[in-house]
Amino acid sequence: xxxxxQSPEALRLQEGESSSLNCSYTVSGLRGLFWYRQDPGKxxxxxxxxxSAGEEKEKERLKATLTKKESFLHITAPKPEDSATYLCAVxxxxxxxxxxxxxxxxxxxxx
Amino acid sequence: xxxVSQHPSRVICKSGTSVKIECRSLDFQATTMFWYRQFPKQSxxxxxxxxxxxxxxxxxxxxxxxxxxxHASLTLSTLTVTSAHPEDSSFYICSARQGGPGEQYFGPxxxxxxx
Numbered sequence: 001x002x003x004x005x006q007s008p009e010a011l012r013l014q015e016g017e018s019s020s021l022n023c024s025y026t027v028s029g030l031r032g033l034f035w036y037r038q039d040p041g042k043x044x045x046x047x048x049x050x051x052s053a054g055e056e057k058e059k060e061r062l063k064a065t066l067t068k069k070e071s072f073l074h075i076t077a078p079k080p081e082d083s084a085t086y087l088c089a090v091x092x093x094x095x096x097x098x099x100x101x102x103x104x105x106x107x108x109x110x111x
Numbered sequence: 112x113x114x115v116s117q118h119p120s121r122v123i124c125k126s127g128t129s130v131k132i133e134c135r136s137l138d139f140q141a142t143t144m145f146w147y148r149q150f151p152k153q154s155x156x157x158x159x160x161x162x163x164x165x166x167x168x169x170x171x172x173x174x175x176x177x178x179x180x181x182h183a184s185l186t187l188s189t190l191t192v193t194s195a196h197p198e199d200s201s202f203y204i205c206s207a208r209q210g211g212p213g214e215q216y217f218g219p220x221x222x223x224x225x226x
Contacts, residue, residue: 034214034215036217041202041220041222042219042220043115043117043204043217043218043219043220044155044204044217045217046113046214046215046216046217049214087154087155089155096143096160096168097143097160097208097215098145098157098160099145099155099157099206099215100157101154101155101156102154103153103154104154
């Protein structure tokens with residue numbers, strides 16, 4: 001059975017304090033690994049898709065990396081507006097393109 | 112680009128009534144749309160997958176007679192919660208896929224409260 005585990009569950013950072021969020025996964029034939037940002041009461045906002053081990057993608061202060069067992073979302077010099085829940089999801093080769101989500105990491109960045 | 116809308120954003124209904132939620136892809140044609148449910152402080156759980164012009168595929172444990180899904184066009188899918196009960200109160204979110212293994216784009220969600 002496909003599994004997605006995110007850690008930590010919650011993370012509190014000071015503005016400018018860089019850190020990483022982890023997403024460990026087991027899946028039958030990874031088609032893609034997705035990162036989303038979700039603000040309270042809103043739908044997930046797409047950040048990245050990674051398809052193969054070794055791949056990296058960047059967007060502003062965020063950088064996502066992928067290995068065969070896990071993905072990291074690195075946040076460099078975060079700002080308070082980066083506060084949100086970050087969701088990781090995997091798409092298996094036999095899933096019909098549906099996403100299997102982890103429980104998310106709730107990030108709070110304080111000034 | 113890649114905008115998905117949902118309507119309504121919030122709905123309150125009485126137990127036993129039915130509620131319809133619309134999901135639209137505004138600037139692309141969606142070969143597949145997905146419906147998810149999210150309970151407070153929990154992650155998104157897939158309810159069903161719908162392809163335009165065909166019957167939806169429901170996840171195990173999701174009652175297909177209670178959650179009716181219609182995907183009438185490449186830009187519109189609807190979820191109807193029939194005979195709603197308080198335990199159906201949740202945040203319902205749709206997503207749409209353009210094609211291939213690429214990104215899925217999510218709607219803003221619909222908060223359903225059944226009293």
